Amino acid sequence: MQELTKLEILEILNDWNYWNRDFEEYIPRQEYLDRIKLFRKSGEIIVLTGIRRSGKSTLLKLEMQSLAEEKSKKELLYIYFEDPRLSDNLNTKTLDLILEVYRENINPKGEIFLFLDEIQNVSGWEKWVRTAYELKKAKIYVTGSSSKLLSGEIATSIGGRYLNIDVYPLTFREYLIFKGIKCTDLMEYTARKTDINRFFTEYLRYGGFPRIATVEEDLKKEELISYFNTILLKDIMARYGLKNYDKLKTLAEYILSNDTKQNSISSIGKALKYGYNTTGDYIDYLKQVYMLFEIRNYNYSLKKQIASDTKYYTTDTGFVNTLSFSFSGNMGRLFENIVFNELKRRGGEIFFLNANGHECDFIVKSGDKITECFQVCYKLNEYNKKRETEGLLMACRKFGLKTGFIITESYSEAFYEDEIKIELIPITAFLLKIPVS
Template sequence: MQELTKLGITEILNDWNYWKRDFEAYVPRTEYLNTIRRFRKSGEIIVLTGIRRSGKSTLLKLEMQDLAQHVGKEALLYINFEDPRFGDTIDTRTLDMIFETYRETINPDGDVFIFLDEVQNVNGWEKWVRTAYELQKAKVYVTGSSSRLLSGEIATSISGRYLQLAVYPLTFSEFLAFQNVECKNIMDYSAKKIEIHRLFAEYLRYGGFPRVASIDEDLKKEELVSYYNTILLKDILSRFRLRNFEKLKKLARYLLTNDTKQNSINSITRALKYNYQTVEDYIDYLRQVYMVFELRNFSYSLKKQLISDTKYYAIDTGFVNAVSFSFSQNIGRLYENVVFNELMRRGKTTFFLNEGGSECDFIVQEGNAITGAYQVCYDLNEQNLQRETSGLVMACKTFGLTRGSIITESTIKTTVEDGVEIRIVPITVFLLGLAEEV
């Protein structure tokens, strides 16, 4: 590839930055933006991590748009390290050249806010960022598509100098905002219930990736498959120098089509006839790029937790449907996956509980105490009511809780079972944070 020159860098920077053009219009994600602006006041390095296409770059641009009103566009330098014109090997020398070119052509001596997008593509980026921070050359924002972006030596290098924010696909509340539907309270919900239920069916099928939420339905699955393959190829196969794409693809599909079910490395090894270490490594890679999350059976013993069976949940139900054959047969599992994601995005530490033949889908831990219990059942009926109720009551009794919740399709009801108050709420009510209002 041709050597990168300052003229070439200038062309790349002009393509990506807003010095001579207007910002695009984006739907704001208020909670994230408020957090970023609060972080900004600290003067620390701001780090956004999350799965590819979850909206990290858009949040950077919205932050730039806000900053431009105070410091001017020339103070903002955005670099997208996914641009192929930077070449295959990007290191701190490239960063030096970019910064020098920017200073020479755009902003010779003013304050600088620098935005490094997908920074994991830059070898030694953390040393450059630390130097920029300590010498006050710039206020620095970085994004990356790996949970290990700040692990090991990198975390040590900039330890105490950064604030981190994980960015996920849209919550259902954000998804409604993308569809121009406002629902702030139970009165809004009641007035817009039909539209909300229609949109929830779409959210369940195609998930919450921002662009997928914004394009025509006939393009959604194609877009999801493209994300899925790009993450496997670029973020895993290429980054970890794996050789067998089909093997990785088969394991990813196995986890997504068996999401919410109890599994173990041994059971997956037997099912796929793979080597144990291969399965363990591939699952770790899928977790690093945020495609799947794991949930463990609760125990006060950390050792018992680590050796217990595990449930895997997809970052987005759109991925589950993109690799599955039947949406209708998956609805119960999709409900459970959506509730897991919502609890995670609310910052809850969750486990499942399987004891004495009864199971509770989710228990929530805050500090050293269990503070909540949730059962998820798409079709709650006379045949399964006792099973779902007994699992919830078992969890509540185990941890001394006086109340638990069953999340289902549309039922609103409160009952008492063995001294435990059981609140049955529709999943849309739960996702919109309105459960206490019904």
């Protein structure tokens, strides 16, 4: 492709930046904005990573809007590296030229706050960013849609110079805010219970991507299909030079239709008649673009833990339902996936525990200790209560915990078994952190 002229670059920069226009209005995600503002004080490179369309670009623009309260807009330079007008072969020369054009035409001498959106599209970006940081050319913000962004040599290149924030689709609390509902205590939770339950069903069905929360219902599925296809085509196929889209799509659909179940690379490959290496590579790609997360059966032996079967969870339940799998027939799995996503966002390492004929859905490790155990049961009844309780008690006894939690559709109570407290919590109360017992 022919190299862009300076005039063409200036036109692109003018289209994306706010030097002569107002910022758009966005619903703020306050926890992320507070962390970005805190990290800003450090002077380090700020890196936002997460699945495509999770809201990284919007967070950059809200940070720009915050900075504009005390800085000139012309000190803010935003570059979106998925603009089709930019070269398909983006490299550090492109970055040099963009900065040169910006200095010549917009901000000759002032401070620069540089926002590099979807930076993984630029070959060799990490060394350029490191040099710009070391020479104090700019305060730098970076986003990317691949976990590889900060792995291996790249992490080494800018290691010790960046602070990372993982950006996820909306939590249920954020989803309600997007719907105009603020729920922070038991009184509000009780008063708005009907609306909360209605929006939870919507959240369960369509997931938490920010735009999905705001578009009309008849457009939600089409948007999600577009996200799914774009992630596979652009973030995996194009990036890794793959040729067989149908094969990758089939594997993604297979895992999404069997998420929350114990699996292994061998069993998935055998089911699809794929080779072991191909299956492992495809799964790794899906993890790198944040479509999938995995957890393993906990064991004190790291070697045995690594060799154990795996459970996969999707970063957004909207993908499961969009691929035409039964919604009502999958409520138990969807509940489990929603709880996993919430625990993931709260921090700590997450495992499942399968031992002595019993299973506990989630155990959470903080530091070097197991601190919490959770079962997830959509409909708790006389037929499954013993099984769910025994699995939870097994985990609590193993790790010396005095309390275990069962997340259900609507039950709220507490009882004791062998001096261990079992708390039953409605899933909406759990997601909103509302104490109900």
